[in-house]
Amino acid sequence: MKFTALGGAGEVGANSYHLEVDGTGILLDAGVHPKRYGMESLPLLEALRRKEIHAILISHCHIDHLGALPVILKYFPTQRIFMTGPSFPISMRMLHNTVTVMERLKEEKGVSEYPFYTHQEIDMISNLFQAMEYGKPFRIPSMNGYHREELEGVFLDAGHILGSAGALIRGKEGTVFYTGDTCRHDQTVIKGAIYPKEKIDLLILENTLCSSVEAERKKRGNEIQRLAAEIRRVITRGGTVLIPTFALGRTQEILSILDRLKKRDRIPDVPILVSGMGKVFSKIYDRFALQTRRKDPELLFKNIQTQSLNSKNSLTRRSFKKPGIIVATSGMLSEKTPANQLTYGMLENPKHGIFFVGYLDEDTPGFQLLNTPPGKEVTIDSSLPPRKKVCDVLTFRFSAHSHRKEILQIVEELAPKKVILVHGEKGSVGWTAEMIREMDSGVDVIIPETGKEITL
Ligand SMILES: [Zn+2]
Ligand SMILES: [Zn+2]
Numbered sequence: 001m002k003f004t005a006l007g008g009a010g011e012v013g014a015n016s017y018h019l020e021v022d023g024t025g026i027l028l029d030a031g032v033h034p035k036r037y038g039m040e041s042l043p044l045l046e047a048l049r050r051k052e053i054h055a056i057l058i059s060h061c062h063i064d065h066l067g068a069l070p071v072i073l074k075y076f077p078t079q080r081i082f083m084t085g086p087s088f089p090i091s092m093r094m095l096h097n098t099v100t101v102m103e104r105l106k107e108e109k110g111v112s113e114y115p116f117y118t119h120q121e122i123d124m125i126s127n128l129f130q131a132m133e134y135g136k137p138f139r140i141p142s143m144n145g146y147h148r149e150e151l152e153g154v155f156l157d158a159g160h161i162l163g164s165a166g167a168l169i170r171g172k173e174g175t176v177f178y179t180g181d182t183c184r185h186d187q188t189v190i191k192g193a194i195y196p197k198e199k200i201d202l203l204i205l206e207n208t209l210c211s212s213v214e215a216e217r218k219k220r221g222n223e224i225q226r227l228a229a230e231i232r233r234v235i236t237r238g239g240t241v242l243i244p245t246f247a248l249g250r251t252q253e254i255l256s257i258l259d260r261l262k263k264r265d266r267i268p269d270v271p272i273l274v275s276g277m278g279k280v281f282s283k284i285y286d287r288f289a290l291q292t293r294r295k296d297p298e299l300l301f302k303n304i305q306t307q308s309l310n311s312k313n314s315l316t317r318r319s320f321k322k323p324g325i326i327v328a329t330s331g332m333l334s335e336k337t338p339a340n341q342l343t344y345g346m347l348e349n350p351k352h353g354i355f356f357v358g359y360l361d362e363d364t365p366g367f368q369l370l371n372t373p374p375g376k377e378v379t380i381d382s383s384l385p386p387r388k389k390v391c392d393v394l395t396f397r398f399s400a401h402s403h404r405k406e407i408l409q410i411v412e413e414l415a416p417k418k419v420i421l422v423h424g425e426k427g428s429v430g431w432t433a434e435m436i437r438e439m440d441s442g443v444d445v446i447i448p449e450t451g452k453e454i455t456l
Contacts, residue, residue: 001173001202001456003420004051005448006043007031008064010426012208012361015065016043016072017178017422018051019204021171024142024151025052027078028167028178028204029059032067032098035334035364038111042068045075047451052076055140057153058083059180060164061090061248067098070117073125080141081129084155086163086288088131090248093280095122108336108383134165134292135194157293159183159193160400161249162285166193174201174456177414181206181423183399184406185220188256189285191293193402195414202456203416207424208359210404210432218397224257227396228266230353234392235268235323239351244339244366246331247277249400250358252285252301254327257398259304268323273309275328275338309338320346331358333366335381340365343380344387352391357398362425369393404428408435411443418444418456 001021007014008031015031033041053076059065061083069081069091083091099122102115132138132155140151155165160181169176177200179193186192209215234241245251251274261267274282282301289297309328328338343365346352360367365380370393372378377386402410411419419436421429433445448454 001176002453003204003448003456004047004453005422005450006045006047007033007450008422009448009450010429012064012423012425014041014043014068015423016068017204018048018053019169019176020051021151021169021176022173024054024140024171026140026151026169027053027056027072029065029180030056030067030069030072031062031064034064034332035361037105037109038113042071044451045072048076053078054142055079056081057167057178058087058091059158059167059178060161061087061094062161062181062246063094063098065180066091066094070095070121070125073128079128082132082138082140082153083129084134084163084165085131086284086292087165088129089284089287090163090281091129092122092126093277093284094248097277104336140169156194156196157191159187159190162190162252162281162288162292166195168196175199176202176204177416178204179206179410181208181400182402182410184402184410186295187398187400188253188260189294189299190253191295195410200414200416201418203411203414203419205407205410205419205421205432206401207407207421207428207432208401209399210407210424210428212404215397215399215403216405220398223396223398224261227257227355228261230355230392230394231261231267231325234351234353235270237351238323239349239353239391240320240323240346241325241353241355242339242342242346243325243327243355243357244331244333244343245278245327245329245357247275247329248281250331250398251278251327252282253398253400254357255282255301255304255306256299258325271322271324272306273324273326273328274306275309277329278327279306279308320349320352331356331366332360332364333369333380335365340380343369344384346391347378347387348390350390354391354393356395359399359401360395370395404431407432408439411436412439412441415441416443418446420446420448420454422448
């Protein structure tokens with residue numbers, strides 16, 4: 001077997017991995033780097049020179065796993081792209097939205113190579129997508145098409161967002177399990193991940209939270225109580241709460257938490273505003289409510305009262321006139337997003353609160369803002385003058401990733417011969433490597449480098 005990271009080695013970046021099993025080339029995910037622009041945001045396509053891709057497996061539809069797919073297909077007109085049933089409609093919406101974002105960034109940030117692909121091209125590639133059922137084996141074709149000795153693939157629920165999956169690949173050379181983004185514990189909407197029961201030769205393991213002691217210690221229930229208390233405080237003083245989130249996954253988790261808190265009178269009954277893409281994905285969550293593993297299969301987002309946050313009210317003071325809660329993208333406050341623009345309007349008013357609920361990558365405006373002392377100036381949009389941080393800026397832990405103890409439990413349970421550590425900053429990956437070596441279980445730990453082929 002051979003493995004090459006094209007991105008996602010020592011970082012949470014443009015996650016994409018080339019795997020060769022029994023001579024068949026498989027691409028695991030095709031993401032773009034969430035905080036880079038233009039060519040810089042793509043996986044290292046050069047590392048694919050002289051390699052073949054017979055099939056592409058997409059673990060889930062966050063942009064750091066999906067955004068480069070149409071670009072890669074231009075160079076490798078692969079016949080088959082496998083994903084789960086729910087991921088199919090989500091991927092279409094996500095890619096079309098990415099075109100819109102790229103077109104906007106071309107204008108606003110002058111990224112000349114954008115858009116990498118068009119709406120039309122997405123429609124054209126959609127017939128290559130194959131939606132597979134969770135737990136049901138499928139054949140992965142090789143260059144000569146299907147024949148008896150093909151590899152077998154199976155998607156197992158990864159518990160991260162709707163449609164997320166770990167990919168199990170069975171071949172003659174060995175059995176590989178790629179976790180994708182994986183969450184071992186239950187969230188509010190989605191149940192925790194399922195892992196393979198069989199012997200694994202190679203585990204490709206995500207490490208997002210492995211440098212965080214806090215993620216491991218913070219209890220979900222306590223975080224929900226703390227969030228409720230802080231929301232009450234802001235609303236009572238007449239302010240607005242902004243919760244910057246990813247539109248896919250985190251928005252739905254937060255909406256279900258807010259709904260429950262409202263029903264139990266833990267927070268005041270104020271309007272909840274949600275940005276457009278969040279609403280789009282909530283609809284898809286509803287569509288698959290009975291077909292996917294849910295904590296509460298009866299929870300439907302269409303029954304949670306929300307208002308649309310559109311571009312008309314997002315930039316004006318209208319959104320802040322009356323107390324309310326706004327759930328808007330992006331989770332890390334990337335420039336030119338609704339959450340970033342809203343934050344700019346809220347920062348200097350002590351009434352308001354900005355509450356982060358997810359992972360913040362260093363060098364993102366969200367990270368900058370959180371780590372600026374109160375009263376000091378902070379730049380959250382490089383094209384605008386800095387503003388003073390006056391309003392409350394807090395962070396809460398509602399992770400959709402396994403914390404580091406859970407990551408080690410996965411290694412212990414699966415007891416693979418080899419583990420490749422990906423999707424984590426160097427500190428995260430280093431921590432996991434050290435802990436696995438200390439376990440003294442004979443698991444061979446590999447830390448990959450971008451573009452370097454590893455023979456296994
Ligand atoms: Zn993800
Ligand atoms: Zn990811």
